[in-house]
Amino acid sequence: MSRPSSPEGLATSSCPTADQVSAGNTVWVDIRALLPNTKEDLKLDFSEKVEESVISLLQQARDLLYGAESLCSGSARETCLQVSEIIIDYSWEKLNIGTWRDVEKDWRRVYSYGCLFKALCMCSEQGTIADTIRVCDMGLLMGASILDNILVRIINVLQKHLTYGKRSAEEDAKESQRKKIRNDHTTVPSIKSEEVIPRLHCPSLEHFRENYMIPQKPVILEGIVDHWPCMKKWSLDYLRQIAGCRTVPVEVGSRYTDEEWSQTLMMVNDFIDQYIVNKNSIGYLAQHQLFDQVIGRKYIRLYSPQESENLYPHETQILHNTSQVDVEDPNLVKFPKFERAAFQACILTPGQVLFIPVKYWHYVRSLDVSFSVSFWWL
Template identity: 95%
Template sequence: MSRPSSPEGRATSSSPAADQVSAGNALWADIRALLPNTKKDLKLDFSEKVEESVISLLQQAGDLLYGAGSLCSGGTRETCLQVSEIIIDYSWEKLNIGTWRDVDKDWRRVYSYGCLFKVLCMCSEQGTIADTIRVCDMGLLMGASILDNILVRIINVLQKHLTYGKRSAEEDTKESHRKKIRNDHTTVPSIKSEEVIPRLHCPSLEHFRENYMIPQKPVILEGIVDHWPCMKKWSLDYLRQIAGFRTVPVEVGSRYTDEEWSQKLMIVNDFIDQYIVNKNSIGYLAQHQLFDQVIGRKYIRLYSPQESENLYPHETQILHTTSQVDVEDPDLVKFPKFERAAFQACILTPGQVLFIPVKYWHYVRSLDVSFSVSFWWS
């Protein structure tokens, strides 16, 4: 179909600003279609633990959303944004008083509604989509599910409207420099034949269960995840594209016992830029584990539960499943029995799956930029 022409016969085209407005209108239309038809369907009903003043603010935000005025108008949007931020700030305080298990679910729902109303204001004013996704993620991480998981559905819409620009040459240079630094400092340990973890190609479930799971023997399984799409798709660029603007909880530090170890909420892009974390402490879990290697290589050591005394677990209840020993640079004066602790080892490569039996101590160190997927079961 040809473009309409101007009176002078020249083809007309919309300006970048007009295109932006059009894209913003399309986004708002897609988001608005996810909302309940009426304010009553918002289900703003809460227990007596939520103060009347807070419920009044929620009702006010609902009125602004479903009232005669358009949320796209400046005054209505600004008022709704202010109300939603008050709801978020107040409920945030409730979420952070005392222990998490004691937080009433209604306050988590209040927080999610505050995030929802703020997101709607941001979408209606054509705000930055990345910032809007972050607000949704905060509602998902700290709040409770509302309106059939509407925040998840909004993120799905936002991601479709998100444009992914290519990294600049400067960013590519920085990434290459970071990789070189990591590779220059990576040593690949040698593994003695008596320490090698056995390998098994595509065993039947019965064979695996009878020969490895029940007797609790570690084994590397090969050929069982070759069909996974991630084995061909995953890369740093791919993860940036599908989740680069998502907010996730991240453990920062090389091991749980370090003083600088911490947990924080980060955007995936920032995590990739700032950290490639090697969690190289040694500990165990009270569940069976399948450790699936997807990208890069990892050096792994396994110690059986019978070696626990030689591994010097921390005496505190919180860290009693973590060893005090630096596995690859042990202080044998302080931990003399560690020298006689027997272990099995492997260098796990993409496509391999390591079965770690329950209560087996495991030490993991990345040899490359590395991603793994773990499954636990009792």
């Protein structure tokens, strides 16, 4: 796995055009206030698994940070930045040797410290801050918590200094074209009365538990999330504003059984611009699920565990909970028993919550640009 090691090597920022420090060096002043008062308070305690040479580099970066020569001066900043890059590069290699569960937590902490020192070097200089946020996010995603989760607190400060301008006419035109393309290719399936998933308005917890959760029967719950702020606030523009410059793990592809399916790290803005796609494979989870629809509509089919044989699960262990069948365009020559598989279906709209019992096969296709929130439990 290659590592984006410098701002120039990162994905091109699609953050708002006025993504700049709001006034003077106030960003550095606010960030500096988050750090321990002295370098002795910024402890670098690691086990013997971390080489002395790496600890020496960490100490050097710390000394530059607290040295008599401020990081706001060119020479100290450049030296600290170079040292931070070496720390990040070396620890990145440690993170990507073997399986993730075998990575020593100390190496994750080293990586986070490297990201911290690099971010401090970057925000000590006036200019754009989207790349600084990305460095902190990489430390959060790949590293471990350090200094009372300081990377999160730094991001909170940086986001306060972001100013957001209006989208350009060209950007608006591109977004409108993307919506048109999606809508032109969307078909709304008809649902027979015998296939409809029942609805229930604001049931008591006892009623839901006894009549649906324990007997494992799907149901659409209505009126239980109307009070959520997201039901009124969420939109593409809102998500761009609060999280557009954040780096998140993303699954790219329409089905995770396809060869081109992959996972990557990218900015929320880039995801919205490039990969608002339908995830339309069918599979099941070993947990109960509440599927809460917030924006747009989704077409959903549910198949009970008793239909598993008719759904032709993959034979490999890693995909044993995923069907080989293209649900809305099945190959009945290859999968003849699929035609016998009974299912329930719905078009889930904003404010509705679908209860999916454990091991129920579920197929989901977006009918609009849509966002959902899911909760799982055993």
